[in-house]
Amino acid sequence: MPPRVAPTFRQQRLGAELRKLRENAGMTASAAGALLGVDQARISNIECGRAGISADRLRTLACNYACGNQKLIDALAAMTGDRTRYWWEEYRGILPPGQIDIAELEFHATELRTAQTSTLPGLLQTVDHARIVFDLGVPPLPPSEVEHRTSFRMKRQAVLYRDDAVSYTAIIHEAALRMQFGGRTTSRKQLEHIVSTSERDNVTVLVIPFSAGEFPGSGQTILYASGPTPELDTVQLDQMGGPAFQDASAQLARYDAVIELLKQASLSPAASRDFIRGIIREL
Template sequence: MTPSTTPTARRQRLGTELRRLRERAGLTATQASKLLGGNQARISNIEAGRYGVSADRVRTLACHYDCPDQDLVDALAAMTGERRRGWWEEYRETLSSGLLDLAELEHHGTALRTAHTSGLPGLLQTTDHARAVFRQVVPELAPPEIEHRMSFRIKRQAVLYQDAPTPYRAVVHEAALRMRFGGRDVARAQLHHLLAMGEREHITILVIPFDADGYPGSGQPIYYVHGPVPQLDTVQLDQSHGIALLDAEAQLDKYRRILDRLEHLALTPAASSDFIHTIAKHL
């Protein structure tokens, strides 16, 4: 079997979870490889996401690792079944792997949660607003690059419009609502778009006003993607050097708690809608 030079985020996560199960069982890669009648390199390549693995083999490994969580085993086995290339793969040569990983996570996510302080969530941005944001990127993007990123952004947003849309909850600080990317008209249209999106049954938009009592966390955008079981959740953070994906149990617990606290501080959905309407009215 030829190893993959560009393993997908999904395959890498499967390998990571198999490694965690092996380590909890107290087995080395060499010991685990003997259970499959192979060599250590095969286990190492599977755990690194370089080799694909069948659902039957996942179940066999989980059995050898004495994993008691059948829901987790079933979820891991299901991660082996997709053979088609995702739409994001057409951007493999032109966009960062972090952006592609994010699109793949959204595609497979069972629910999405996010919190933003100085910018609006990408899945809720209008094309004019997003284009204005991309024009602020440093170093400056050429017009064709901006449009390329726009097409990628629009395709990502499909998870909110498909026949079975993904549940989505967004906490947005008042500061983000008052940013005027693209000027007054673009900003007003963006706020009206938020109001319309918030009326969709699967979308919840919560606003934290300036006069809220505190703000937990560092203020950086948080994006929490739920998997089929809690162990397969992922947190995405925007950092100066690019996108960071976190999946350790302690990290997931930390950001779940931060998001819970942010939602507790925020206005109700109805009050948030009124708040956004008021800002839009006075632009």
């Protein structure tokens, strides 16, 4: 079977984790290939997500890599056999790959935590707010792409409403809440939507008011997506050139700590709802 031309984010992550296990074991790709009866090139393709691997073969490698983390092995094995064509695939080739990766990351996460200072979380945006955000692109996006990006963002929000809805915590600074995208009417509806969504059992919205003063991680948008095991957690950061993804243990620990500190600087969920309602009354 020829190598995949465009491996998905999940396929790439599976391969990267296998590479970590092999390197931690001090084993070469050639030696790993010998365990499976394949050449070094095949192992390289597996580790970059361009070739698949069965659950049985993955367990063979994990055993020879002396990996004793059974929960991680089981989670990786579960990632090998999924051939489902998910909804975001219809946007592949239409939207930038990084946007597709975010949707895949959110869909498979066991918990999502985000912290945002100057923008509202995409999973909490109304269609009118999202469309205005994309209309403000530099350089301007063609109308068709604005619509593609808007519909894509709305479909991403299904993770909050499906039967096995993901646990979602959004930490939002007052600055983002007060920016009037689209004028007062659109802003009012947007804030009302956030309040309404925050009343769902799986959604927590926490507000950092101006009065909180300084706080760590200010100015940076952080999405922390928890996996089935801590080793499979991922942090996504917004950058001008597109989203950046971090999964090194030191990076994960750092951003986990930052988010926890931001939570401490925030109002309680109930006080946050009241705070947002106060902004709505001012509009």
